[in-house]
Amino acid sequence: MIKKHLNQNAVKDQWEVYQNKAKAVWKSYQKEIVRTTAGVVVACIVSVGGAAMIQPNAYAVSYNGELLGYVEDTALMDAALQAVKDSVSQETGVQEVAVDMAGLDVERTRVKTRSTEFATAESLTALLLEREAYVCEAYSIVVNGTPVLGVASEDDANAILEAVKNSYSQGNSKIISVEYKETVEILPSDARDVPVVKDVGSGLNYILTGTEEPRTYVVEQGDTLWDIAHANGMSSAELIAANPGFDPNRLKIGQTLNLVAMKPFMTVVITEEVTETESIPFTTQYTNNSSMYKGQTSVITAGKNGSKEVVSKVVSENGIVTSKEMLSETVTAEPVMQTAYKGTKALVYTTASGKTVSLSNPLASIQISDGYGASRGSRRHLGVDLRASKGTPIYAAADGLVTKVSSTGSYGKLVVIDHGNGVTTKYAHCNSFNVSVGDTVTRGQQIATVGSTGNATGNILHYEVLINGSNVNPANFLN
Ligand SMILES: [Zn+2]
Structure with a gap:
């Protein structure tokens, strides 16, 4: 890909040879005009290989054998060549631009002045630029042997690579090493063989995205990833891919998103x-x-x-x-x-009518031995089992009416209190009772003692809380 490293001095030599040749031709031409106007010689016959030739009055300008046009004055050629150099220099930022003199040929000739349209400096400049009739030595960033980007100087190429590294750094860090997965080199190359950029910023964008001016979007309030993607003709996945390291779940207002897929030329590790x-x-x-x-x-x-x-x-x-x-x-x-502060007051239950009911602990000391919902074969444990020694007093959890006092079945000795507002509590496996059915009790009043009646495996209080007939976890009301 890289053209031969053209020797700048050789080009200069060619330029001098051309200028000297042109000057000589010009001088002799002027002498002839002087002679002609002086009337000393009316017609100058130059004998070439025995053939007669009429006096030349123009220069034919050719590049690589192709005739570009005729000029009457070499000063015009000089202007065109300077314009070519300036134009290429302007476009690439490369100061030292030379015209490819090896391919340029300027020859004296005779043309019919009336029918010949002479070239202008502008037209010659355009034709020479079109044919890339110049030598512009740039420096290329070469990845795996392929020049991907040209810049005016080796310093600029280094600055671009440095900027590429910095743009991938995590920031606030000490860089230990930077490596490329590819072979990356900076080599002199002909600007005609590689896209040339004028400044480091454009070079950085080009290396990262494959384009000099990536399109971006600044996130506004109310934007969603989908909105941004679709408004810009992309899929959400493409938008995510165009923004490495971007967390799609954290779209921030003011954040700049790339709308051009990042196609870096190299992998910076x-x-x-x-x-x-x-x-x-x-x-x-x-x-x-x-x-x-x-x-x-x-x-x-x-x-x-x-x-x-x-x-x-x-x-x-x-x-x-x-x-x-x-x-x-x-x-x-x-x-x-x-x-x-952490509240310890018993939780309240709010009824459908908006009334609240709170429950206090049924025992002075709470020690849960088996939780609510634990497996009981095919059923679930409907209450909590509170460990206590035999005879420990059991207290009413809230004001209420004793609706059941019984001594049968798996519950053993059981007290049920209706607290109103749909809230009921049950106390099972009791050893003895302190209340009877129909008694009105107040919160904290002793109603029974802990025992192991029914299917209890030890001295425990099986405590249930029901709201509108459904069991709830009593632990929520314990403190
Ligand atoms: Zn139980």
């Missing part, structure tokens, strides 16, 4: 030590508060998250992390513990 600041969540120390309901909390003194600096070794390929390993962790600010 970066190993770096990335330093990130992470938050250390504060802990909360609770103080029980019996005037607040269970589950309620109230901050006494606010806590504050601490922070730590975490250094990780991160390996990424074109910005996408392929491995991350924590190296060290330094606490920069200790978290401040929060203090808060």
Whole structure:
């Protein structure tokens, strides 16, 4: 792909040869005009190979054997050649541009001035540019032997590669190594063989995306990934692919998204030590508060998250992390513990009519031996079993009416209290009763003692809470 490294001096030599030749021709031409006008010689007959030739009055300009046109004045040729150099220099940023003198041929000739349309400097410039009649030595970034991008100088090429690396770095890091999966070189090359960019920024975009000016979109409020993708003729997957490292679940207002698929020419593998600041969540120390309901909390003194600096070794390929390993962790600010009240008051049940019912513990000390819903063969445990020694007092969970006192079946000795508002509690496996059916009880009043009657496996209180006839987990009402 790379053309031979043309020797700038050789080109200059050719240019001088041409100019000297042209000057000589021009001088002799002027002499002839002088002679002609002086009337000393009316017609100058030049004998070439025995054939007669009429006096030349123009120059034929050819490139690689193709006649481009006639000029009357070599100054016009000079202007055209300078314009070619300036134009290429302007377009590529390369200062040293030479005209390909080897292919250029300027020959004295005779034309019929009336019927000949002479070339202008502009027309010659255009024709020469069209035929790339110049030598422009650029530097190319060559990937696996293929020049992908040309720039004016080796420095610019290096700056572009540096920018490519930086754009893929995770940031806030110490770069340990940068490697390419491909063979990447900077080599002198002919600007005619490779797309040439004038500045480092365009070069960076070109290397990353394959185009000098990638289209982007800035995320606005209310945007969804789908909206953005479809408004720009892309699928969501294409949009995601065009933005490596972008988390589609975290679309941020003001975020710039690439609308052109990233087609990097190379794979940059970066190993770096990335330093990130992470938050250390504060802990909360609770103080029980019996005037607040269970589950309620109230901050006494606010806590504050601490922070730590975490250094990780991160390996990424074109910005996408392929491995991350924590190296060290330094606490920069200790978290401040929060203090808060925690409610212990029994939970309330809100009835359909909006009334609330709260239940207090049926035993002074709660120790659950078997939870609600535990398997009982083909059935589920409808209450909680609370461990206590035989004879421990059992208290009414709330005000209510004793609707059942019985001593049969698997429940053994059982008390059932209707608290109104659809709430019922059951106390089973009792040892003795303190109430009878029809008694009105108040919250905390002793109704029975713990025993092991019925199918109890030990001294336990089997405690059930029913709301509108359905069992609920009594643990929710224990505190
Ligand atoms: Zn039970």
